[in-house]
Amino acid sequence: MHFALPPRKTSRPPPYLPRTSRLPGLRRTRPKLIALAGLFFFTLIYLVTRSGSEWNAVPSPRVPKGNPPVVLVTVLDASKYNGAYLETVKQNRLQYAEKHGYKTLFAKITEYDLAGSPFSWTAVVAMLDALSKFPDTHYVWFLDASGFIMNPNIKLEDDIMQPAKLEALMKKDFPVVPPDSIIKTFSRLKGQDVDLVLTQDQEGLSSGSLIVRNSEWARFFLETWFNPLYRSYSFQKAETHALEHIVQWHPTILSRLAIIDQRTINSYIKGAEGDEYQEGDFVIRFPDCALIGPQACESQSLVYLQAWRRAFAST
Template sequence: MHFALPPRKTSNPPPYLPRSNRLPTLRRSRLKLIAITGLFFLTVIYLLTRGNGHPKLKKRMPTGNPPVVLVTVFDEAKYGKGYLDAIKENRIQYAEKHGYQTFFANIGDYDLKGAPGSWTKVVAMRHALTKYPECHFLWYLDQNAFVMNPQLKIEDHIMKTAKLTDLMKKDHSVVPPDSIIKTFAHLTGQDVDFVLTQDKEGLSVGSFIVRNGEWGEFFLDTWFDPIYRSYNFQKAEAHALEHIVQWHPTILARLAIIDQRLLNSYSQGNKGDQYRDGDIAVRLVDCVSAGAQACETESQRFTQQWRTSFGKF
């Protein structure tokens, strides 16, 4: 059997040809073009921000009209009309007393791409920002809760800078009891755009406040990211939030955790701090797992109370 041999190298190679100097010339031309373009954009940025003695451009601040939007998501297929009407009446009366607005959404209003319906709260908050772009704050409050103290205004009770500086828990474990990720110790109220509480199980997403602004939009968009919605977290958006704040310093740096009774008291004390007269709101957390009828039954002892309080204010 014969095998083909590789061709021999010629004994008379072609004469050496020097490399063309065209490539370096082209390279120099491109570098020059890039440099000129970069200088142009830097000049434009300078003129827009500092040139001719003009001050830096500042982002537009909301006017505060309305000061607060109270957001609630309803499950009309699960709860009776009488119960839901009482919740809506509670929100509307409280909002009217302080010049706030309400934003009501329903489970099923948005395409969650198969995610649990509890994610509706996040997209509803983002929708409310679009509808009320001039508000200062959004307060999300679950459908299993009542505003109980009509005298307390969110912007004074919690979100005033000096007040929030005193209320926020610093160097505090984000997820109880002993998370190694803790809130920043150096933050003040003016640094905070997201306020919530904890209960005995973790971060509580049944009542929380988001400040309107670029960061607030970024935060809600991040929380609602399809990656988190598609991941099988045991408690859906609640556990997704715990993941986000522990792994993303950009979120943690704008977060404040405050005492539960300031924003999110529970009707029973087995899962968190129990409601006392004077607290701003009460949530009927135990009734949720027991069924819709249980929530309607438990709500009756608070309905007359808040109506009486609102009548005095």
């Protein structure tokens, strides 16, 4: 009797055939993917075009109202100048400020914590203090105690800082530190874009008379200048040499800097290392008098004390 044999198993498996059960699922999810892509696209368009909304708005910088137009800052250092001389300096500043509706800030060297830095750094922190106390001022003018305002008719915001006037005064493509610094002032800087006005004497930049426009940039500049790193470094002329350093090596500061003729805001008495004062100039300074002794500034200034009083009385 013959029985049917079972089918023999082959050693060759059948070729692999991919499952087709995923294709219906893919077909089912394709509309969802298209809908998500469309939603993403329209969301992107919405975000790009809603520039006027609060979500995407960039806060506008605060614009000072110009009240007062200028704050005149002077540091009173009784260790360098005698009391009688400092009193004439205060009178000089107060009378000039009253004439033009400006405010004054007289800082004492013991008023701020300098963390052991030389007292000359008081000038920088005093300017920061002026911006805090007078947030609506347009300009801060620092003029140190070694001099007088001689021409009361010159108005800072009109005769110097007005953009067209300032642009005519600016020295463009000019060495920042004389005589041959490779770092130069910007050649295309416009008057309305200037936030810092300086002068030079024969030794370099002068920090004895300078003007800062009130802005966020001004705070950045002064805080950079007052950085503990610079105050702890043994610069020969402390804050003045620190100023020369940051102006030359920080493009953000150089880009807002204008250097003007020294006699515009910073004339020197005869014999000092700078442009000599001439009658009619805005300011006269005695930058070396404190090095001689507290009485020297008073003696050097006597002639000019009478001159500025006559000039103020006639206006």
